[in-house]
Amino acid sequence: MTEYHLHTPLSGADVEKLVAGDVVFLSGPLFTARDKAHALMRRAGSPVSLEGAALYHCGPLIQNERVLSAGPTTSGRMARYTDEILRRGVKAIIGKGGLPGEPFRGKAVYLAYPGGCGAAAAQQLRVLGVHLPELGMAESLWVFEAREFGPMIVAVDAHGKDLYQEVRRSAQRRELG
Amino acid sequence: MRELVVEATVRALQRAETSLPDWVLQRIEEAAALESYPLARHHLQFMLENVAIATAKGLPLCQDTGLAIFHVQLGRELILDFSLAEAVAEGVRIATREIPLRPNAVHPQTRQNSGDNTGPGMPDIILDYVDGRGLKLTAFPKGAGSENMSLIGMLNPADDPFDFIVKGVAERAANACPPLFLGIGLGGSFDLAARLAKRALLNMPGESREELQLLERINSLGIGPMGLGGDTTALGIKIEKAFCHTASLPVAINFQCWANRSATVVIQ
Numbered sequence: 001m002t003e004y005h006l007h008t009p010l011s012g013a014d015v016e017k018l019v020a021g022d023v024v025f026l027s028g029p030l031f032t033a034r035d036k037a038h039a040l041m042r043r044a045g046s047p048v049s050l051e052g053a054a055l056y057h058c059g060p061l062i063q064n065e066r067v068l069s070a071g072p073t074t075s076g077r078m079a080r081y082t083d084e085i086l087r088r089g090v091k092a093i094i095g096k097g098g099l100p101g102e103p104f105r106g107k108a109v110y111l112a113y114p115g116g117c118g119a120a121a122a123q124q125l126r127v128l129g130v131h132l133p134e135l136g137m138a139e140s141l142w143v144f145e146a147r148e149f150g151p152m153i154v155a156v157d158a159h160g161k162d163l164y165q166e167v168r169r170s171a172q173r174r175e176l177g
Numbered sequence: 178m179r180e181l182v183v184e185a186t187v188r189a190l191q192r193a194e195t196s197l198p199d200w201v202l203q204r205i206e207e208a209a210a211l212e213s214y215p216l217a218r219h220h221l222q223f224m225l226e227n228v229a230i231a232t233a234k235g236l237p238l239c240q241d242t243g244l245a246i247f248h249v250q251l252g253r254e255l256i257l258d259f260s261l262a263e264a265v266a267e268g269v270r271i272a273t274r275e276i277p278l279r280p281n282a283v284h285p286q287t288r289q290n291s292g293d294n295t296g297p298g299m300p301d302i303i304l305d306y307v308d309g310r311g312l313k314l315t316a317f318p319k320g321a322g323s324e325n326m327s328l329i330g331m332l333n334p335a336d337d338p339f340d341f342i343v344k345g346v347a348e349r350a351a352n353a354c355p356p357l358f359l360g361i362g363l364g365g366s367f368d369l370a371a372r373l374a375k376r377a378l379l380n381m382p383g384e385s386r387e388e389l390q391l392l393e394r395i396n397s398l399g400i401g402p403m404g405l406g407g408d409t410t411a412l413g414i415k416i417e418k419a420f421c422h423t424a425s426l427p428v429a430i431n432f433q434c435w436a437n438r439s440a441t442v443v444i445q
Contacts, residue, residue, distance in 0.1 A: 001216075021216075036288075058240070059240060059241070059279070060240050060279075061237055061240040061242065061277070061278070061279040063277050068236050068237065068240075068277070069231075069236055069237045069238070069239060069240035069242075069279075070240050071239055071240050071241075073241070073322065074321075074322045074325065074352050076352055096322070096352075096354065096403060097322075097351050097352035097353075097354075097403075097404065098351060098352075098404065112403060112405065114220050114223050114224060114227070114402075114403060115322065115354035115403055115434065116224065116227070116238070116239045116320075116354050116434055116435060116436040117223060117224060117227035117238075117239075118227070118231075118236075118237060118238060118239045118240035118241075119227050119228075119230045119231035119234065119236045119237065119238050119239075120223065120226060120227040120230050121240075122236065122240075123230065136280065136290045136292075137279055137280060138279055138280075138281065151219065151223065153216065153403075153405060155405060163405050163406070164351055164404055164405070166406075167351070167399065167400055167401065167404055167405060167406045168347070168348070168351065168400075168404070170399055171347040171350075171398040171399055171400050172347055172348075174397060174398050174399060175343055175344060175347045175398060
């Protein structure tokens, strides 16, 4: 388990060296998107550059451009978009609960931020801008400047290792046993 | 009296969103002390830090400030000459502006957001009558991450309901922000089982042998905090039961994340 402090945009080399179980702190711009923003991006393209980008599955609580609470949302709801978003250059997806690992192979990592920790996350983020504000606070595409955003766990790496799947399989074995 | 209910609603939400009940914090602290996986221990400690930041700064501890669910215990001798539902809704609208809360309530099809966390059927008030002239209001804001993982089974009476529960938790826990609190509704009918499961969360924690055995079985799965492995998968289980039809065995599991938020205000 190694600890990394990385900056966005992420390079192929950044992603390559990460192994499931490593701890990551991320600095630099990252953008949020959840259900509605993903659906819109599929139809109309992304309003932000996706090359080397970190996508944060998050519907933040924001008041007057100030981030009050901004922990991760359940990534599973956005699973249908993973392939497409990674093909467009996103190098890290941040969320909670995990995503199927196959699309990440050779391309990107999934980083787990501790769920429910919105107040702590807010201390590490500030608003740079907002796209698609018509979708409302939770569903808009927010661009944040992250400062040592973490701790995040590399839960799915680019080498085919998926911590969630390992834990789930082991739980199912124990449940049967 | 109406003003008191509005104000109690705002106060209860304020406390529920920015802190956790002492017994919940204590369970997390105890688990952190016993946890044998380092990563799991770090997660539990980070959760406690997050609550400390939220309480010190008056910030909602989770950005999912939840769906407005309340439990009201109403004294039988009390006469209300106003709509309780409307008074609580007004409190929710004020709390949404002032705390503030994220506007979460949307139309189920158009997904149009009301902007104030109220709408048809929201807030949802679970009402009980009790002795006396008081009114006790508990805010129980419910996040979607855990609520979405909840499930109900109309089992065959020959099935083992505990096998169903353990299997459901093994499959779904990671998405529900474990360590979990699990409200179980056993018996009744389709809808009663679900309501019993929600009520079980309000009556947490359970201490019966049956509840503690189920808790131990679930913790032996090794799912751990955030589903990344560990000894701590659940922190509390409560089972509420009702008689059911001789041909039925309804079982409902209402998932609650580690941030088991609630706060009660009493009006004498």
